[in-house]
Amino acid sequence: MPSRSPSPNLFTRLPLAGSYPAAVTLALLALSPYLILTTATALMEPQIMRSIDATAYELQLSSGMSNAAYAFGAVACADLVQRVARRRVYLVCECGFVLSTVLALSAQNIGMYATGVVLQGLFTGMLLVAALPPLIIGHPIDKLQTTAAVVSLGLFGMVAFGPLVGGLVGSLGGWRPLFAGIGTLALIGLVVGSLTFEGNAPPDRRAKFDWTAIPLALGTTALPFFGVSWLTRGHFSDPEFYVPVVVGLACGVFLVGGQYRKERPLMPVRPISNTLPVVGTLNAMLVGACFTTLLELIEVYYIREAAFSPVRIGALVTPQILGVLIAALLFRQLMSTRWTPYLALCGSVSVAIGAAILLAASTSNASATVPVAAFFLGFGAGAGVTPGLFLAGFSVPAAQIGPTFALVELLRSEAAFLIGPVLLHFALVQGLADGFHQAVGITLGLTVLGTLGLVTLYLLGGARPEAPDLVSWHAGTSTGYHSPALLAAVRKA
Incomplete structure (x- = not known):
């Protein structure tokens, strides 16, 4: 390469x-x-x-x-x-x-x-x-x-x-x-x-190790992921759960805040703190987390409550592959147009549809409901996460796309692994017969409220749909998107 x-x-x-x-x-x-x-x-x-x-x-x-x-x-x-x-x-x-x-x-x-x-x-x-x-x-x-x-x-x-x-x-x-x-x-x-x-010549051989970003990134990931793993053997009230989660989230806040204020940051937080990249990143976090959560709930519910074999469950959710493929092909056609933010919105809507279908799922109608829900979940994941990733990537110079992807994947993984195991544990505590549908309902609510919040944020930013300037971005002379600042429409009022 x-x-x-x-x-x-x-x-x-x-x-x-x-x-x-x-x-x-x-x-x-x-x-x-x-x-x-x-x-x-x-x-x-x-x-x-x-x-x-x-x-x-x-x-x-x-x-x-x-x-x-x-x-x-x-x-x-x-x-x-x-x-x-x-x-x-x-x-x-x-x-x-x-x-x-x-x-x-x-x-x-x-x-x-x-x-x-x-x-x-x-x-x-x-x-x-x-x-x-x-x-x-x-x-x-x-x-x-x-x-x-x-x-x-x-x-x-x-x-x-x-x-x-x-x-x-x-x-x-x-x-x-x-x-x-x-x-x-x-x-x-x-x-x-x-x-x-x-091979390539590294951009800055004399660059110093970032003693602020790397340790905080370690705390941001390791601590909360340990905390939610504890729920497999413990409870929400255990300090082994909430202390690592709270401290880890605090590390994440200090990480992002420190990178925003730093003159030469490892990750370009300030350039992606405008409307389009923020909406794209938050959408990737929301869709990725809800997709992962619903998939885990399906697997656990039908293994423990319905005693389905692993191969049957795998077959039931296989239509999600088709959904991801369609989303990828659609993004290929729309990436260079002004429709990318709308595709990201379609991703979150599709996940919400999948969650709504799962509310009607039971041990007796799995063959009819789960494959349809899985298709919408797969399309939602493909349409919501990758376009969100590129909304952030095209908002920085091309040379910074690696650190930008690193930041977005860090935040997306954090959201996915915090929400999924927590709601799964909630469903188990409530008893899977009722807890499954309650957890799905909570996930649906998060998806709908999150989507409405992101649409509001987009509108309050005063953003107008525009095609990215990919020629200038690829040449390294400009960013692809020139996004308005957060809440720009409100500030002008």
Whole structure:
């Protein structure tokens, strides 16, 4: 994969350098293996627990810390690539992912397994920032729309594919062979990357380690994710739950606030504090969190209340893959037009429709309701998250898209992992027969109120639908969007 302006005098030309198909393959293989596992693991938990003699809490904590490592890894890589060539970061992280997968699949106890999956999350988060920006800005502008669709499929297409994979493994057995297959995909990605990813001169070898951002990012992710994992064995009233969550959220506030005030921040908070990027980021957080929550509720409800097999549940939610695919193709057509904010709005509306359908779901009508709801959820995830990501990305100079993606993914992951496990625990406490529908109703309410709030924020900003200036953005001479300030219409009144 080429850098933005590779120097032929400094770097040896690689066999697949400049090949767009190879660059797309590289990016998908960097992200897909881990993202498949994030939604596949839940349906094969009993097998893993028996195999390594682990408790439900230990497995949930492993998953939570893995998700935390993913979000933290994106921020850490944004700092690292200032001083280290992206090719080197990519190759080290891909090697690390392969080795951590081997550690997890060969685990004989929870310690080995947890170490493996946490490292998988860390390296994938770093790969997000190392691999995606060169794909987006390192190829001709006529590839940008296809790249946007690829990003959508890479982020949510594989997440949507995970339950089907997990259901097959959960019913038929073979979680270790699945991990072996995931490791093989990563190994192929390493080979493709070594033949494709060109070297680059780091932008600032003398850049200092950001002692304000990195520790706060660690606290922002690790503490709340530990706290909500505690709910698997505890209660809302336990200090092990609310103390880490409160302290972690405080770290997040200080992180964002500090980056906003800093003269040379690691992440461009100030440039994306205007109407369009704020609405896009909040929409990605809202849609991602509600999608994840509803998917978890479906899986737990039909496993525990209806005693459905994992493969049946995986098949029931498979239509979400079609929804994500349609959303990706639609975004490909609309990305360069003024309709991107409307597509993001359609994403949140679609998730709300999916939640409303689930209110009518029961153990007796699952075959009729769940697939339809899953389609709307998949479309909502694809239409709501990736357009929101690009609304923020096009609001900063092209060179800053990596740190911008890191910040948005940090916030999106935070929202998803806080809301999902909390509402799942609420449903279990209430008793799944009633708690499932109550939790779905709460999620629907959050989606509707959040969507109305974002529409209001958009209108109060005085934003007008406009096509992004992708030529200037891609050339590095200007931002794609020139968004009005937050509440600009109110301030002028």
